[in-house]
Each structure stands twice: as structure tokens, then as C-alpha cells.
Amino acid sequence: MPRSGTRQAAALRTKQRFVSDFGAIPVQTILYNSVYIPPEWIVAHGFAPCRLTPQAPAQTTRSYDGCCSWARAFVEQASTSKSVAAVVVATICDQMRRASEWLSGDAPAPGGAPECAAASAAGSCPPVMLLHVPATWQTAAAQRYYRDELCRLGDLLARLGGVAPNPGRLAQVMLDYEQRREALRNGLNDMSGRQGAAAMADFHGDRNDHNEPPITAAAAKAACESAPTDVPLALLGDELRRIAQALEHLSGQRLDEPRLRQAIARANAVRRTLAELRRLAYTADPCPLPALEMLIAEMLAIHFCSDQAEALAVLHDLLAEVRRRVRAGVGVLAKGAVRVFWVNPVADLQVMNLLEQAGGRIGGADYMFCHALEEIPQDIEPFEALARMALGDPMVGPATDRGRHICRQIQTFASEAVVISRILGASHCPFEGDLIGRMIREELGLPVLEIEVPPVSDGVRPALTMRLEALVETARARRSS
Amino acid sequence: MICAGIDAGSRAIKIVLMDVVQGRALAADMVDQATDQAAHARQLFDRLLDDSGLAIDDVGFIVATGYARHLLAFAHKTVTEITCHARGVRQHVPEVRSVIEIGGQDSKVIRLDEQGRVEDFTMNDRCAAGTGCFLELVARRLDVDLQRLGAMAARSAAPATISSMCAVFAETEIIGLLASGQAADDIAAGVQRAVARRVAAMAGRALRQPIVFTGGVARAHGMADALRHALDAPVHICAQPQMTGALGAALLAAEHLRANA
DSSP, rough: OOOHHHHHHEEEEEHHHHHHTTSSOOOEEEEETTTTOOOHHHHHOOOOOEHHHHHHHHOOOOOOOOOOHHHHHHHHHHHOOSEEEEEEEESSSSHHHHHHHHHTTOSOTTTTTHHHHHHHHHOOOOEEEOOOOOSSSHHHHHHHHHHHHHHHHHHHHHHHHHOOOHHHHHHOOOOOOOHHHHHHHHHHHOHHHHHHHHHHHHHOOBBBBBSSOOOOOOHHHHGGGGGEEEEEEEEHHHHHHHHHHHHHHOOOOOOOOHHHHHHHHHHHHHHHHHHHHHHHHSSSSOSSSSHHHHEEEEEEHGGGGGOHHHHHHHHHHHHHHHHHHHTTTOOOOOOTOOEEEEEEESSSSSHHHHHHHTTEEEEEOSSSGGGGGSOOOOSSHHHHHHHHHHHHHHTTSSSSHHHHHHHHHHHHHTTTHHHHHEEEOTTHHHEEEEEEEHHHHHHHHHOOEEEOOOOOTTTTTHHHHHHHHHHHHHHHHHHHH | OEEEEEOOOSEEEEEEEEEEETEEEEEEEEEOOOOHHHHHHHHHHHHHHHHTOOGGGGGGEEEHHHHHHOOOTTTTEOOHHHHHHHHHOOOOOOTTOOOEEOOOOOOEEEEETTSSEEEEEOOSSOOSSTTTHHHHHHHTTTTHHHHHHHHHHHHHOOOOOOOOSSHHHHHHHHHHHHHOOOOOHHHHHHHHHHHHHHHHHHHOOOSSEEEESGGGGGGTTHHHHHHHHHHHHEEOSSSSGHHHHHHHHHHHHHHHHHHTO
């Protein structure tokens, strides 16, 4: 990634400011893996923090059983980095926990004798600390636990030659970081999801080579346009190959490229049929297919009811029937029903019937598996094609990406109103639903109803019915404007 | 020609009789809701007709709204409270752009376009915290009625902080505040502010003005001030706030009759 001289100079000034109080202490790097490890704590002790982000799959013949591509690449790159004082790994997932064990040489040698374990025994591998992150921040005990872990990290840094900061020094570093965070937050408003991710990565000093100076958030916005996109693809492709190997092992059948291409072609046949079915079912008036049947049909895209050929046959028959109804001008609901775009699946399918009873119909839907409705590229290597599809899933990126995708779908189907159905117990729903609702209101000016659908009991039904009827009434009233 | 609007709400049944030709309300009244909502609504309707010297045959069209609207078999059409409150408020304040309605069972924020049509709305989820039901619960806990709760709140110089967004937890908080000797006036004011904060959060973004406050809770002294404080915007109380749903239903009934005359 290109760096301008001005940016480099500014970055170096920042770095020097952090360490200048320590005079003789050389700036050594602490590699870490997670935002739960505060870089200001490391800086305040006189070290340069660097969140290690693997930039390529591990190039090794060594076997890491049960280790994902990310953790494997992390271990490989951390163990070959130069001038590293220590590696700090947060317990954010089991894979990284294992990574820390491999790095520290505590784990049983995976597939032989790992170089790092040997190096650690010889004293050439930097110390590795596993920082335990509490599963919740809601209790005082969890906060004490986290504070104690930070003290433990402080002890390690002191043993490595760092100086425990006094409160004034720590406050100064924290304030500096807070100002930079504020600048980052402000900058994020004008960035796409991808640009934002790049800017945040740079804020945390994500590097493959920690000797590179950090860049600013604003610079990241421009730089990420030219950033390589093949790294996550390669990492994910690697994982998919591992899955293929496991499937081969379990089934005793070879899953070679021609076979995989054949399976992709069959999946695409299902998706093409569904695309046409969606176009007709969501736009024809009167509505040719009830909401529930259409939902079940869409779900064939993700599981084929365990029989791809049968699923395709059923879809073909359904499409033929829908075409017949559209040609004949007959439907299952009254003509002119309000086209409602439905976001997220519901816990109780009865609510779809309530919408139809209220005078609405499904006129577009994102049941959280829209990635399975897009055709998979057939003109590239199959594992890369599958990885591209997975990374292109709107559910993978930030909520704004999903919101934009939903807005495009709403425009495609010319939906008149939107229901965002929160999933009970899904903690992301209130945040994501609010954000998507705001995007739809501001960009498309459509009425949006957010509901949380529990199992529809008699007590819940009137309130739910009233909301759906009000949405339909509102959309109808807008037709005349 | 006469038409009627009936708002069979969760706390009270309200009816407005309207002269379609003159476009004015002839009679209006309300009764507390009870178990047999349909029978209570019918009794009130018959009494209003009697008092006005009218018979059922004189009534050309009846629109029912409110929680129990589908139970009123003698109504010709049902319309949701969203549309009815918006229409009723618009009759009093034609330039209204945002309606806040806090009723016994739920609370609503309704946004209207320049023509006065409902553009969008937001309602509380299945939670009592931003509703009149919550205020009633607190009033019972403080051993006063709803109107007196408002008067108490008006006397407070230092409203208590009620942080819970859940009615059940908020009640627990109130018990704690009472046990610690907090003045009941301050608790009442704190509760009003908590309800207002909840509604403001539900509104989500800056509401277009003028903002009009309606529904039964609008009658409670101090609630409009609490909303002004939470929204940081002027909030007007609608005339006869408890009747706007029924008035809107009657106006929609009149429009139906005129359109089909």
C-alpha cells in the first residue's frame, strides 16, 4: 500500500510522542490480535502495539489439526516476525486460544515439531500471553476480572523492560487515543463498509509487517480502494478446501473440480428458477402465490430439502403454475393488495397470514439467506467462486451493506411498505433493524414497521394485527398522493 | 345525515356522533371499558342517540377503531387508531406534522405529510413502559389516581431518576426510591420523564413540527412538559385529547358517506 512522505512523518511523530518519555528504552513491538487488548496500555508502557492481521494463508506443509486458516496464518506470521517483544492473544475464540498455545509451544506438537515451539525452548521465540476476555461486561465482577488481566499484561510489559505508567502518563496516552478515535468515528460517516473496516484496521495498527508506520483513517479511505482483495478470498478458499477434504473423508467419495462444478451448476439452476418465481410472485397482481408457500419455496435455495433434483422439479412445477395463474389473471389474494417487503424470518409463520388478512401481501423479502439466491460464478475456479459468494453475502458485512442491499431489492420489486421483523433473543436485531429502517425511510421514503414476533397467541394477535393493518392503511393512503 | 365514530380503546370507549352535512359533532361521550366491550359500546351508542333524539336508522355509517374495533358488529367499517388519531388531530390542528398519542395500552408516534396524510408511524413494542398503563401502575403504587399523579409531578423540584426501560424493573426501582425516603412528588415527576424519554427514543429522529400530543395520557398534568423536555421541542396538547380517535373515526365515516352519496 503506498504511503506518502507526509503521512509517514506524521505517523512517526505520533509514535515518537508515545515513547519519548522513555528515552533509552528502544521501541519494541507487541503483537496482538484483538480490539479487546487496548493499544494505549501497551503504548503507555513504552512499546509499539501492532495488531497482527494475516495477509495471506500460511504457506506450510505443517499440519495444524483443528486450526482454521486465519489462526494458522496468525501463528506462522507471528512466529516469523522480527523485533517482537511479545505476542498477546485474547481469548476471543477457541482458534486463537489454540494459536497462542502453538505459539508458546505449550500445545502438543501439531504434525511433528513446530519451529516456534523449538525456538521458544531455545529462548528465541518471544513470550506469548493469553489474555482472558470476560464473556460479559455487564457485571462488576467481569470488569474486575478484565482489569486484573490488564494488570497481568502490565506485569509482562514491565518484565520486558517497559515502565509502568503513572496515572498522568496513562491519561495522556488515553486522551491522545480518544482524540484519534473521535476523528476515526467522524470519518466513518463518509466511508463505505469496506473503507470503514480498512480505517479501523489501520487505527489498530493492523499490519503484516509491523515495521510499517501506521496510516491515518482518512488516508485509509483512499488507500483501501487499491488494497488487494484476494487475501480474505484466499483464506476462505483455504477453509472451503478443508471442508471438502472432510466431506471426502466422511463420504469416501472424491470431491474433485468437475464434480464441484456440476454441483454449482445444479445449485444455479435452482437459483435461476427461484429468481423468476420471486419476480412473478412478488410483482404480479393479483398475487399468484401465498406468502407461506413462497417462503417455503425460497428456503429450497438453502437446503434443497436434501434432494437437489427433486427440489428443482418441485420449483419448475410451481413456476409453471404461477405462470399459468399470471396469464389467467387469477391470484390467491384480492387485487391491489399492498406490496410489503419483509425483512428477516419470523418465529411464528402465522404472522404471514395476518399480513394477508390485513390486506397486504409479500412484495419482496430478505429472509437472511439472500446470498443463496444469487447465482454462483461458473467461469472461475469453484472454491474461489464459493468464497466470493460467501464474502459477498450482505449478512457478512456491516449492517449498512445489508441495508443498501435491501433498499435495492425494495426498488426492484417496487414494494410499498416494509416490515422489519425482529428475531426474539437476537441481540443484533434492535440495532440492525433500527439502522435498516432509517435507511429505508430516508432513501426511499417508505413506511416501515418494526415488530418482534413471538409465537402468535390470542393475547398478542390484536396488537400485531393492528400494526399490520395500520401499515397497510398507510401504504394505501399514499397511493392516492 | 348522521355518522358515528367509535373508539373502543383498552381503557375507555369513546363515541362521537356527527352531522355529515354541517360537518360538526352532535354528541360525544365515553365510558370506562369493561369485560364486555361490544355491549358497553352499544349501550353508550344507544344512550347518545337517545339523548340526541336520534334513532339507529338515522345513522348512515359507523366507523370503529381502537383495540376492540373488530368486536363491534354494528359498525360498518374498521380503521386503525393510527389513521383515526391522525385524522382527529388534523381536525383540531390542520397544520400538524407529528402526532404523539399515549393511550392506556400503547404509545404511537405518527408522522404526517404536508397534505395531512399518514406518512409513517412508530409504536411501542410489547412493553408497557411508555404507556398510560405504566402511569396507572405507578399511581396505584403511590396510592393516588392518574390526575393526582400529574399534580404531584408538577410540584416536584427535583424529579427522581428512573433509569429502567422496563415497567416491571421500573416498579422495583420505585419501591427502592420509596424505601430510601424519596419524595412521592419527585418519583411521580421522574416517572413522567421516564415515559417521555421512552416515547422520544421511539420517535427516533427529530420530529417535524408542529407536534401535537393526544390520547388519554395527554390529560395528565405535566406529561406534555415532560415530552417537551425529552424532545427538546414545543409540544401542543390537542383539544379533548381522549376523543381524537373517535372524532377521527367519525370524520372518516363522514368522508365515506360524502364520497358515496
